[in-house]
Amino acid sequence: MPRSQLVMLASFFALALVFPLVAPYEALASEILIFALFAMSYDLVLGYGGMLSFGHAAFFGIGAYSTGIILIRVVPSVPVALLGAVCVSSLAAAFVGYASIRRHGIYFTMVTLAFAQMFYFIAFKWTSLTGGDDGLQGVPRPNIGPTDIHPEINLYYFILALVIVSMFIIVRVVHSPLGTALQALRENRNRAMSVGYNVDRFRLVAFVISGCFAGLAGGLYALLLNMVPLGSLHWTTSGEVVVMNIIGGMATLFGPVIGAVSIILLRDIISNYTDAWSLFMGLIFMMAVFGFRDGIVGFFRNKIIPRANKILGQAFPRKH
Amino acid sequence: MNLQFVLMQLFNGLILGSLYVLLALGLSIIFGMLGIINFAHGAFFMLGAYAAYTITSYVIPNFWLALISVPVLMAIFGAFCEMLLFRRLYDLPPLYIMLLTFGLMLVLQDAVRLLFGSMGVPFGTPKSLTGMINLGFMYYPSYRIFLIAVTSLTAAAVWLFLTRTRLGCIIRAGTDNPRMLQALGINISKTMTLVVGMGTGLAGLAGVLAAPIQNVRPLMGMDLLVDCFVVVVIGGMGSLGGSVVGGLIVGQIIAIGVMVWPPMANTLIYLFMAAFLLIRPRGLFGREAFHE
Numbered sequence: 001m002p003r004s005q006l007v008m009l010a011s012f013f014a015l016a017l018v019f020p021l022v023a024p025y026e027a028l029a030s031e032i033l034i035f036a037l038f039a040m041s042y043d044l045v046l047g048y049g050g051m052l053s054f055g056h057a058a059f060f061g062i063g064a065y066s067t068g069i070i071l072i073r074v075v076p077s078v079p080v081a082l083l084g085a086v087c088v089s090s091l092a093a094a095f096v097g098y099a100s101i102r103r104h105g106i107y108f109t110m111v112t113l114a115f116a117q118m119f120y121f122i123a124f125k126w127t128s129l130t131g132g133d134d135g136l137q138g139v140p141r142p143n144i145g146p147t148d149i150h151p152e153i154n155l156y157y158f159i160l161a162l163v164i165v166s167m168f169i170i171v172r173v174v175h176s177p178l179g180t181a182l183q184a185l186r187e188n189r190n191r192a193m194s195v196g197y198n199v200d201r202f203r204l205v206a207f208v209i210s211g212c213f214a215g216l217a218g219g220l221y222a223l224l225l226n227m228v229p230l231g232s233l234h235w236t237t238s239g240e241v242v243v244m245n246i247i248g249g250m251a252t253l254f255g256p257v258i259g260a261v262s263i264i265l266l267r268d269i270i271s272n273y274t275d276a277w278s279l280f281m282g283l284i285f286m287m288a289v290f291g292f293r294d295g296i297v298g299f300f301r302n303k304i305i306p307r308a309n310k311i312l313g314q315a316f317p318r319k320h
Numbered sequence: 321m322n323l324q325f326v327l328m329q330l331f332n333g334l335i336l337g338s339l340y341v342l343l344a345l346g347l348s349i350i351f352g353m354l355g356i357i358n359f360a361h362g363a364f365f366m367l368g369a370y371a372a373y374t375i376t377s378y379v380i381p382n383f384w385l386a387l388i389s390v391p392v393l394m395a396i397f398g399a400f401c402e403m404l405l406f407r408r409l410y411d412l413p414p415l416y417i418m419l420l421t422f423g424l425m426l427v428l429q430d431a432v433r434l435l436f437g438s439m440g441v442p443f444g445t446p447k448s449l450t451g452m453i454n455l456g457f458m459y460y461p462s463y464r465i466f467l468i469a470v471t472s473l474t475a476a477a478v479w480l481f482l483t484r485t486r487l488g489c490i491i492r493a494g495t496d497n498p499r500m501l502q503a504l505g506i507n508i509s510k511t512m513t514l515v516v517g518m519g520t521g522l523a524g525l526a527g528v529l530a531a532p533i534q535n536v537r538p539l540m541g542m543d544l545l546v547d548c549f550v551v552v553v554i555g556g557m558g559s560l561g562g563s564v565v566g567g568l569i570v571g572q573i574i575a576i577g578v579m580v581w582p583p584m585a586n587t588l589i590y591l592f593m594a595a596f597l598l599i600r601p602r603g604l605f606g607r608e609a610f611h612e
Contacts, residue, residue: 052415099594102601106357106414107557110549111597117546118590125583235546239422246419279430285423289409289416 001175008254009167016160024268026152027224030159032264034220037163039244039256040170041213046242047251048174049206050186054238055096055112058119059211061233063089063218065123065130068139068228076142078149082162082219089215090208092119097207101200104189113235120233136228149223159220166213171253173209182206183251240281246288249295258296324458329575335464335533337571338471342526343544344551344563345478346519352495352558353515354406356414360421361548362541363428364520368394368527369536370432373441383446387470391525398520402513425542433538440537467529474525475564478518482560491515495558547586550593556606565604 016033023029038060045051063085070081100111123130130136141149149155173179185192185199193199222228231237240263248259263284270280288295294302343365350358358364371393372386401424409417445463452459482488494501494511502508527541534540547570555566570589577585596603 052418099597102597106351106355106418107553109418110357110553111593114546114549114553114590114593117543118587121586121590125587236426239426242419242422276430276434278426279434282423282426282428282430285426286405286420289420289423293412293416 001172005171005175005253009164009171012167012254012257013160013164016164020153020156026156028264028268030152030156030224031221032261033156033159033163034217034224035241035244035260035264036257037166037220038214038217039241039248039260040167040253041210041217042241043245043250043253043256044170044173044182044206044210046245047253047256048179048182048186049203049210051203051207052109052242053112053207054109054235054242055100055114055116056210056214056241057233057235057237058096058116059089059093059214060218060221060237060241061123061228062092062119063215064222064228064232065136065218066215067219067222068136069129071140071142071222072136072138076140078142078144078223082216085215085219085222086212089218090212093208093211093215094204097204097211101204101207113238116233116235116238120230120235123230123233130228130230133230135230136222139222139226139228141223141226155224159224162216162220166216167253167257170209170213173206174253178202178205236278239285243281243285243288245295247284247292247295249297249299252295252297255295255297262296326579327458328460329579330572331460331464332578333571333573333575334568335467335571336574337568338468339526339530339544340548340551340567340570341475341564342471342522342529343548344555344567345475345560346522346526347548348552348555348558348560348563349482349491349495349515350519351552353491353498353512354410354414354417356417356421357549358421358519359418359545360401360424360428361519361523362543362545363425364394364398364523364541365527365530365544366432366538366541367397367428368524369443369531369534369540370436370441370527371524372528372531373436373443373536376443377441383449387525387528390528391521394524394527395517395521397524399513399517401520402516406516407509407512429538429542436538438538440535440540443531443536445532463532467533470525470529474522478522479560487514547589550589552603553593554596554603556603558607559603559605562603562605 019032020026020029023032038056042053042056045053045056066085066088067081070084071078074084075081096112096115100108100115103111124132126132141155143149144158147154147158149158181192181197181202185197185202189199218232221232244259244263245256246259247262248257249255266280266284267277270277292299343361346364347358347361350356350361368390371390372383375386375389376383405420405424406417409420445461449463449466451462453462453465482492490501490506490511491514494506494508494515498508501511530540551566551570552563554569555562555564573589573592574585577588
């Protein structure tokens with residue numbers, strides 16, 4: 001695991017520790033953390049795996065619904081609920097992945113999207129279990145051991161702990177042999193195959209790992225909102241996480257995190273003035289595609305750092 | 321469950337299937353030429369319905385005028401989108417055009433919502449097509465029979481255009497190998513404008529036809545679009561026959577689902593797709609590794 005990634009993780013942790021002091025309100029800070037984890041888990045699939053999945057809302061939403069349903073109906077224990085959410089969403093990712101991974105490129109996108117829509121319809125129609133259109137209401141926040149997570153600030157630090165651990169694991173995965181192989185077959189599928197890699201299996205494993213952390217993010221989201229909105233399963237949520245990745249910078253791990261922070265903050269600010277967030281979101285999408293394809297991280301890497309080096313004289317040496 | 325009811329449902333499935341066919345045809349030819357899925361296709365469909373509403377309620381209250389003018393207007397709109405937006409991104413991986421169309425979809429839907437409201441607008445059946453037709457074994461609304469007729473004629477016309485005219489021949493060649501086409505001296509960028517315009521026009525036509533039988537609301541195309549993805553996955557991308565057969569199959573699956581267990585009707589098509597992918601990954605008429 002390269003030192004630069006550890007530095008990034010440590011600085012993210014340090015910033016996140018003090019973030020509630022400057023954030024407009026604590027719940028917003030928690031939401032940002034949750035989407036940062038969601039976006040980073042998605043980077044594994046899009047950035048490193050080169051697979052444009054348009055169905056990741058499914059795993060996020062399934063994680064959220066599982067957490068809510070376990071807390072309401074089975075046992076009021078947060079660790080059990082989150083563990084259950086991770087298991088269920090990993091299973092769902094294994095199912096969707098197994099069926100869709102045999103298709104590549106655009107077909108993969110369509111198939112993942114269609115499966116996500118299937119879960120959306122199930123949640124929409126199975127009203128007795130999921131609350132249908134109104135979403136799953138009344139998700140409790142039981143104490144974790146002696147800790148009361150009802151105060152938003154306590155919940156924030158609980159979420160932060162889980163998010164940091166998950167991010168550490170994701171960074172580890174990317175720099176493991178699995179991650180390297182994944183990038184190799186993103187770059188050249190045929191060559192990776194001829195070297196003897198089982199391409200589809202690697203893609204499936206990455207997909208399931210990604211779905212697992214998306215599910216955890218979803219579970220935390222249910223705790224944060226005290227409910228699960230049906231929209232968490234809709235494919236526009238998948239689109240949002242894609243744009244977080246593009247805006248932040250694909251295949252950089254912390255780029256998507258920056259993307260998530262920017263999008264959620266921007267949504268919060270714009271929603272104060274108008275209800276046409278979707279319009280702005282669409283415009284952000286189009287602008288990102290036309291003028292900002294390398295994302296924020298790429299912008300710094302390609303534009304700012306070379307310029308700074310020119311002025312400061314190789315203050316930031318280029319690594320190869 | 322009597323026979324009358326079953327036949328009625330199968331006919332309703334045929335109506336839904338007809339809309340799928342029109343949308344999937346447009347999706348499929350755009351996909352064939354550009355190698356992208358057009359996320360804005362559902363929004364184009366919705367825009368067609370709203371254009372019909374605007375024409376019939378504010379300009380001239382004549383459905384027939386809307387039926388003819390909206391597809392043309394939408395085709396022009398699509399051609400402009402291609403020339404102003406899509407064209408700049410052809411050199412990049414297809415991911416970017418798809419994201420662009422996704423953004424375009426959000427913008428169009430929200431713009432329409434701001435203009436007309438999120439509740440939707442009323443759209444009546446055209447006067448000359450109200451009432452029922454006696455089919456011998458049952459009575460069926462004449463507008464719906466008309467819809468099936470128009471769709472069949474359009475699908476036939478598209479098929480004739482693509483297989484019997486020089487321009488259609490160029491388009492099919494471009495679907496096969498755009499670079500080779502360019503090397504042979506064909507102006508490929510004009511062809512692409514034409515294809516996107518044609519696909520958008522078909523989506524607009526589907527929008528006008530759907531307006532009297534569906535709720536005209538800003539998000540009407542969004543979920544229909546995902547169903548169309550199922551259609552093209554089952555039918556096989558880039559195959560016109562696949563779009564037609566796939567559209568009719570998916571329409572019937574929903575109709576049968578509604579008869580058997582209504583809440584599962586929509587879920588059924590995705591399960592069918594999953595099963596289909598395991599048995600025949602390239603779809604009914606799809607070619608191996610086409611645009612993968």
